[in-house]
Amino acid sequence: MKLDVTAGGVYVIAPTPFHPDGRVDDASLDRMTDFFLGEARCDGMTILGVMGEAPKLDGAESLALSRRIIGRAGAAGIIVGVTAPGFAAMRALAQGVMQAGAAGVMIAPPSHLRTDDAVVAYFHQAVEAIGPDIPWVLQDYPQLFQVQMTPAVIRRIVMDLPSCVMLKHEDWPGLEKISTLRRFQAEGSMRPLSILCGNGGIFLDFEMARGADGAMTGYAFPDMLAELVRLSKAGERDRAQDLFDAHLPMIRYELQPGPGLAVRKYVLMRRGIIASDAQRRPGTALTETARAEVEYLLARLARHDARARLQAPAKRSAA
Template sequence: MSLSDRLTGVIPPLCTPLTPDGEVDTASLIRLVDHLTGAGVDGLFVLGSTSEAAFLTDRMRRTVTETVTAHVGGAVPVLAGAIDMTTPRVLDHARTALKAGADGIVATAPFYTRTHPAEIDRHFRLLAQETGAPVLAYDLPVAVHTKLSPDTVLALAADGVLAGIKDSSGDHDGLRQVIMARVPRFSVLTGSELLVDAALMMGADGVVPGFGNVDPAGYVRIVRYCAAGDWAAARAEQERLCSAFSIVHEGSPTRMGRGSAAIGAFKQALRLLGVIDHATTAEPQIPLSEAETDRVATHLTAAGLLR
């Protein structure tokens, strides 16, 4: 699969392993890439929400993209998030990522500034025009406070501006509208780890699962079961993953945000599995405690991932 084709299958948004002093741990990052590609994923997405892209400096973002693309060597497509507040800043990130070897760009609508739908439309058109690269829209209203309307997405797709969408909006009616009316070669990818079987049954092309860092093989199995029409097996695998995904709730909400709890749990899981060396999260996120990490291990054992 390349970006000349429609993106399909499992495209995990990579965690960014960090050293205890907060630098990119490139050796652990390479092991994470091998963990994912060895499980048979169809692509990789760096510098998304799960990557802690919002916390990384420009230098760190470049290091992540260069490390992953060099190691993959074109074996699978690499998408890079170009996520920032305004179009000029996003264009800077996009050009850097493409120079570092990324095959396509993933971008949200502008945020912080108040925007009109016409300005969102212009934002994506300028990204495609100025970079000449495939652009995927990232629908993430919980972070950017703007929901991409199906009409906007479909118009941009029809004009060849967008190569696809990562839908993390939670709007299943809107997702179905986009699936039903999409144009050829436009990829619809769900960002929900918990509803992959349902999204694929609706006609989505694949999934971008944060928990796919921890259990990529599970998501690969779901996609294969759905492709074969074995919906019972897909449902059983989805339910196993839903149970294991409960690790994101082990960080106490009395002392940390939901982001710290989720990213911290993913990183502790990867450390427990021997994939990365440290579970360090970027400042000012709060790390999981020893007791919370023990409960993460219990979930992994119950899911058959840790012995």
């Protein structure tokens, strides 16, 4: 099924599992897909995003990885990040993954855009390149991409380009942006739009209250995010808040610029979801001190959430 404006829930941002020598770990890829879409009860996955180390994969690897996950996902929606320096590579990957059965693609603006008109023009060109029949997600992440998109600019993009069906909202602070976009929709000046939020889930409790449809982020406990979203939609705000509060120290630690991906991969490895926390070079690894801090946070979280009750980690070789 193609992505549309009714999409909601949790589309977990998936890392790319690697062997320590840098090869893609297909067995971990399969196990991760099964866990995210099965036990974790996520509604879909977003692959080849920032957390997926997409720039470290070549075109053939990106397409092969996408096909493998899409083929294993069944009816769950798979969104593929296709952001690229040029439109030829974007078009090739977008068309390839859609032919394989992807639900849609995600596009972020290049960092050199500085005016509202330039931002809108870029997405017009991107849609012309991939084709107007491919549903896509607008990624709004100014902290990383250095492109500011006001609610009015997002409205222009959404109204000009009907194939834009979802906003990945990662502005910070961004709660008022969600409220403004929902006001546009309520007054009829913007068509309906799915809004899923990122930033590691750090504001997900209030983002849901402001009108978000769910989360699109890579926190290492996506099963918690899925539960929080379900509770929020059911109107059980206090239960959702209690769950969020228990995880907040881990969310905060994982959100650090730089070592954040290393933390996420380490926790996913500790949970048995991927075999190794390796990143493809260039990458970072956790120090012994950082790993001890993560273990401390896991132990504290385990007092409130059984999902964090893990066996003691194996000792690492001195080599």
